[in-house]
Amino acid sequence: MAYKKLKKVSWPLIVFLVLLNFGIWVTLSCPHKVGFVLQVMDVGQGDATFIQTAGGRQVLIDGGPDSKVLQDLNKVMPAQDRSLDLVVLTHPHSDHMTGLFEVLRRYRVAEVIDLPVPNQVNSLTRQWDELIASHHIFRVKARTGDRYELGDGSYLEFFAPTPLVTDLNNDSVVTTLHDASHCEMLLAGDMGFPEETQLLASGEDIHCDGLKVGHHGSATSSSVEFLQRVEPRLAAISVGQGNSYGHPNPDTLKRLTGITVWRTDLVGTVTLERSANGTLERQ
Ligand SMILES: [Zn+2]
Known part of the structure; x- marks a missing residue:
């Protein structure tokens, strides 16, 4: 009993x-993960970065050279989730832009931020303008200092060259991801020396834990002065295997000495998170 x-x-x-x-x-x-997940996606020779905050806000910055970005989004987003809060186009070159056409067609995108460059109207920019208009997407022109709130104290801040450099790479919209008052990641688009010089002269505080290296690690990006100001602890280079441009350039890799560098052509998608002890770490 x-x-x-x-x-x-x-x-x-x-x-x-x-x-x-x-x-x-x-x-x-x-280790307890807080804040956000940031993925520099393996889209070959191009750029696509996905950010998801702990509160569920989803942002895509560039979409790579083709529809491969859809496969990457399917891996990181639930199947029934077909919406994005924000899409940022850094500049209208096909290796950043073409994948976004399919994204705008297949996802409900609430807002687009880009920097229309006068006199650069071509078939890509026409298609882009038409898609945004036909899907009734709210469009904002990037301006230096503008913020996009992500909730829980985190936000994106933008830098847009003024005046425009008129070379599309150097008219890239640059985005920084902040968690509370701390800059986690600077996403440089295809910014090269001329835009870096303008950004440094602007006096913006660009000290960040992480750097998405500009222009796929080309010889004419990531100057010593720029790297000294950002002072990243780790960096990601989005670059295609065996690309014909020779990216990343050996001299640029030398300038990145002392920084932990992850390359998408070597390790695939680079996933970064902020751990509870406050440091940005690769998952
Ligand atoms: Zn590019």
């Missing part, structure tokens, strides 16, 4: 204790 009573009372208790123990083990053994 006493045994039966004990058996009735104990099993739920034992299950509860086991689950509690497992929960404590999981909590202690896995």
Whole structure:
């Protein structure tokens, strides 16, 4: 009788204790991730960066050279989730832009931020303008200092060259991701030396933990002065395997010495998170 009573009372208790123990083990053994997940996606020779905050805000910055970005989004977003809060186009070159055409067709995009460059109207920019208009997407022209709030104190801040350099790479919209008052990541688009010089002269605080290296690591981006101001601890280079441009350039890689560098042609998609101890880490 006493045994039966004990058996009735104990099993739920034992299950509860086991689950509690497992929960404590999981909590202690896995570093707690907070804030956001940022992916520099492996889209070949091009650029596409996806950001998802802890609160569920989703941002895509550039879309790569083709529809490969859709496969990458399917991996990171739930199948039923067909919406994005924000799409940023850094500049209208096909290696950043073409994948976004399919994104605008297949996802409900609430807002687009870009920097229309006068006298650069071509078939790509015409198609872009038409898609934004036909899908009734709210469009904002990027301006230096503008912020896009992501909730919980985090936000994106933009830099747009003024006056325009008129070379599309150097008219890239540059985005910084901030968590509270701290800059986590600077996304440089295809910015090269001329735009870097303008950004440095603007006096903007660009000190950031991480850097999405400008222009796929080309010889004419990531100057010593620029890297000294950003002072990144880690960097990601979005670059295609065996690309014909010779990206990333060996001299640029030399200038990045001392910074932990992840290349999409070598490791695939680079996923970064901010851990509870406040540092940006690769997942
Ligand atoms: Zn590019």
